[in-house]
Amino acid sequence: MRFSILNCWKWIVLWISPPLLSSLFLYSTEKEVKCVFVVLLMIIYWLTEAVPLAITALLPMFLYPLLEIMSTKQVASTYINDTLMVFLGSIISTVAIEQSNLHQRIALRILMLFGTSPIWLLLGFMCTTSFISMWISDTATTALMVPIIEAVILNIMEQKKSTLSTITHNNNNNNDLTLNGNLDPKEVEAIENRRKNSFKMERDSNKDEKAFKLMRRVLFLSVTFSSLIGGTGTLTGTTTNLIFKGMVTNLEGDNITFANWMLFAIPGLIICVLLVWVFMTLVFVRKFPKSDNEKVGSFIRSKYNSLGPVSFHEIAVLIMFSFLLTLWFFRDPDFFKGWAPALHPKESNYINDASAAMFIVCMMFVIPANPRDLQNSKPLMTWKAVNEKVPWGVFLLMGGAFSMSSGIKESGLSKVIGRHLNEHLSGLSPLVLQIVVCTLSMFFTEVSSNAATSTIFLPIVKHLAESLHISPLRFMLPVTVVSSFAFMFPAGSPSNAIVYEAANLKVPEMAIPGIFCKFICLSVVIGMSNSWAYVVYNMHDLEPNAFNTTLQTTVL
Incomplete structure (x- = not known):
C-alpha cells in the first residue's frame, strides 16, 4: 500500500498541533x-x-x-455539577419513555389529530416530531419517525398500484368485449375513452414515481428539521441548552430556569415550525402525488390500534415524566413563588432542578412496570437500559x-x-x-x-x-x-x-x-x-x- 498524507491526516493533526501551538504561545x-x-x-x-x-x-x-x-x-x-445532574435525570427519563414504547403511541396519536391530505400530513409529521423532540433526543425522535414515514409512503404507493391494476384489468375485459362484437356504438365509444384514460394513467406512472420520491424526501427532511428545532424548546431538549445553562450558572448565578426558558423558546419554536412548513408547502407539496386521504387515515389508525391497550407501564412513565416537568416548571417561576422557595424561604436556590430530576429517577427504579405480577415484574427503568442508552461521553x-x-x-x-x-x-x-x-x-x-x-x-x-x-x-x-x-x-x-x-x-x-x-x-x-x-x-x-x-x- 502506498503511503498517502490524506490517509494520515488525523495523526498529523494529533502530533503537529501541540508543538506548533506551544512554539507560538508557551514562551x-x-x-x-x-x-x-x-x-x-x-x-x-x-x-x-x-x-x-x-x-x-x-x-x-x-x-x-x-x-x-x-x-x-x-x-x-x-x-x-448540578447542570450535568439535570442532564442525567432528563436522559434517564426519556430512556424510560422509549422503553415503555410511549413515544410511538404519542406520535401516532398526534398524527391522527391532523388531516391526511398532503399539506396537513406534512404539518402533522412536523408538529409531532418537534413536540417529541422537546422531551427526548433529536436522534431518537428521528429514528422513531422514519419507519412511520416509510409505512405511510408505502401505503399510498400501494393505493396507486391497486388503482392502476384495476383499470388495466378492466381494459383487458373491455378488449375481450370489443373483439366479441355485438356492442352498442356508444358503449364502444365509452370503452375507447376508458382505454385512452388508462394509457394516460400508465404514462403518468413515471411522473407518479418521481412524485413519490419527492414526497418521501420532503417528509424525511421535514422530520430532521423539526427534530432539531424541537430540541430548542426545553432546557433539557438538547445538549447546547444545558451547556448554556451551565455557563450562565457557573459564571453568574442560577436564574435560567426550566420555566423561563420554555417561556422564551416555545413561541419561537412554533413560529419556526410553521414557517418551515409554509416554505416546504409552497415549494414542494404541490408536486406530491394525490392519495386517498381516508385510506391513509385508516392506515395510521390501524398502526395505532396494533399497539394494543395502554399498559400500566406506559401510564406510570407518563405520570412520572409529567410530574418531573411540573416540578421543573414550578420550582421557581418568575411570575409567582414556586415550591422550592416555599420549602426554604431563606435559601431560594437551596433546591434546584437536579434534585427534582434525581427524585423522579429514583422513583422509576422502585415502581414495578407490572404490579399484577410482582414476582416477574421489572421496574419502570432498568440499569441495563440506562447503561446502554445514556451517552456517557456527552x-x-x-x-x-x-x-x-x-x-x-x-x-x-x-x-x-x-x-x-x-x-x-x-x-x-x-x-x-x-x-x-x-x-x-x-x-x-x-x-x-x-x-x-x-x-x-x-x-x-x-x-x-x-x-x-x-x-x-x-x-x-x-x-x-x-x-x-x-x-x-x-x-x-x-x-x-x-x-x-x-x-x-x-x-x-x-x-x-x-x-x-x-x-x-x-x-x-x-x-x-x-x-x-x-x-x-x-x-x-x-x-x-x-x-x-x-x-x-x-x-x-
Missing part, C-alpha cells in the same frame, strides 16, 4: 497566553475530531494544572466545555478578549453583532457538533457582550438556539445522518432546502431575542440601555 509566562494554547488545541481537536470529542474535553484536567491556570481540584469540580464533553470557560475567566483571558473586541467592534450596533455571531455559529455547526459549537462560541460572545456593556443574554440566547440548526449536511447531526441514509439523499437535496430553512429560523430567533426576551425577563418597559444594565445585574 510567555502570562496565564492568558497559556490559556490561549489550551483553548486553540481543544478547538482544533474538536473541529477535526482527531480524537473523540469526550477525550478532547479531558485536556483541561491536566493542562490547566500543568500550566498553573487552575488547580486540579478547581478543574475537577467543573466536570460534575457528560465529559459538557464538563470540558465548563472547564474551558472557567479557565478563560480564571486566567484573565476573558478580559483580554473583551478589551480587543471592544476596540474593534465598538462601532457596530448590538443588532448587527448579534446577526454576525449567530450566522457564524449557525454555519460553524455544520462542520462541528452542536455541543462543540456552543462550547466554542458561548464564552466568546459572553465576553463580547460584557466588553460592550450589554447583557450577555442578548448574544448567548440566540447563539445557543441557532447552534442546533444544523440543517444542511449529513454530518451536521445524527438525525441528519439517519435521514440521509434512510431516504437515499444526495447532499444538494439536503443542503439547498436546509440553507433556506436556516435563514428562516435565524430571522425568527433574532426577532424573538430582541422582542420577546424583553417581555420574558420583565424588562419590556425599560429603555434599551436600561434594559441591558438591569438585565446584566438582575437576571444574570
Whole structure:
C-alpha cells in the first residue's frame, strides 16, 4: 500500500498541533497566553475530531494544572455539577419513555389529530416530531419517525398500484368485449375513452414515481428539521441548552430556569415550525402525488390500534415524566413563588432542578412496570437500559466545555478578549453583532457538533457582550438556539445522518432546502431575542440601555 498524507491526516493533526501551538504561545509566562494554547488545541481537536470529542474535553484536567491556570481540584469540580445532574435525570427519563414504547403511541396519536391530505400530513409529521423532540433526543425522535414515514409512503404507493391494476384489468375485459362484437356504438365509444384514460394513467406512472420520491424526501427532511428545532424548546431538549445553562450558572448565578426558558423558546419554536412548513408547502407539496386521504387515515389508525391497550407501564412513565416537568416548571417561576422557595424561604436556590430530576429517577427504579405480577415484574427503568442508552461521553464533553470557560475567566483571558473586541467592534450596533455571531455559529455547526459549537462560541460572545456593556443574554440566547440548526449536511447531526441514509439523499437535496430553512429560523430567533426576551425577563418597559444594565445585574 502506498503511503498517502490524506490517509494520515488525523495523526498529523494529533502530533503537529501541540508543538506548533506551544512554539507560538508557551514562551510567555502570562496565564492568558497559556490559556490561549489550551483553548486553540481543544478547538482544533474538536473541529477535526482527531480524537473523540469526550477525550478532547479531558485536556483541561491536566493542562490547566500543568500550566498553573487552575488547580486540579478547581478543574475537577467543573466536570460534575448540578447542570450535568439535570442532564442525567432528563436522559434517564426519556430512556424510560422509549422503553415503555410511549413515544410511538404519542406520535401516532398526534398524527391522527391532523388531516391526511398532503399539506396537513406534512404539518402533522412536523408538529409531532418537534413536540417529541422537546422531551427526548433529536436522534431518537428521528429514528422513531422514519419507519412511520416509510409505512405511510408505502401505503399510498400501494393505493396507486391497486388503482392502476384495476383499470388495466378492466381494459383487458373491455378488449375481450370489443373483439366479441355485438356492442352498442356508444358503449364502444365509452370503452375507447376508458382505454385512452388508462394509457394516460400508465404514462403518468413515471411522473407518479418521481412524485413519490419527492414526497418521501420532503417528509424525511421535514422530520430532521423539526427534530432539531424541537430540541430548542426545553432546557433539557438538547445538549447546547444545558451547556448554556451551565455557563450562565457557573459564571453568574442560577436564574435560567426550566420555566423561563420554555417561556422564551416555545413561541419561537412554533413560529419556526410553521414557517418551515409554509416554505416546504409552497415549494414542494404541490408536486406530491394525490392519495386517498381516508385510506391513509385508516392506515395510521390501524398502526395505532396494533399497539394494543395502554399498559400500566406506559401510564406510570407518563405520570412520572409529567410530574418531573411540573416540578421543573414550578420550582421557581418568575411570575409567582414556586415550591422550592416555599420549602426554604431563606435559601431560594437551596433546591434546584437536579434534585427534582434525581427524585423522579429514583422513583422509576422502585415502581414495578407490572404490579399484577410482582414476582416477574421489572421496574419502570432498568440499569441495563440506562447503561446502554445514556451517552456517557456527552457528560465529559459538557464538563470540558465548563472547564474551558472557567479557565478563560480564571486566567484573565476573558478580559483580554473583551478589551480587543471592544476596540474593534465598538462601532457596530448590538443588532448587527448579534446577526454576525449567530450566522457564524449557525454555519460553524455544520462542520462541528452542536455541543462543540456552543462550547466554542458561548464564552466568546459572553465576553463580547460584557466588553460592550450589554447583557450577555442578548448574544448567548440566540447563539445557543441557532447552534442546533444544523440543517444542511449529513454530518451536521445524527438525525441528519439517519435521514440521509434512510431516504437515499444526495447532499444538494439536503443542503439547498436546509440553507433556506436556516435563514428562516435565524430571522425568527433574532426577532424573538430582541422582542420577546424583553417581555420574558420583565424588562419590556425599560429603555434599551436600561434594559441591558438591569438585565446584566438582575437576571444574570
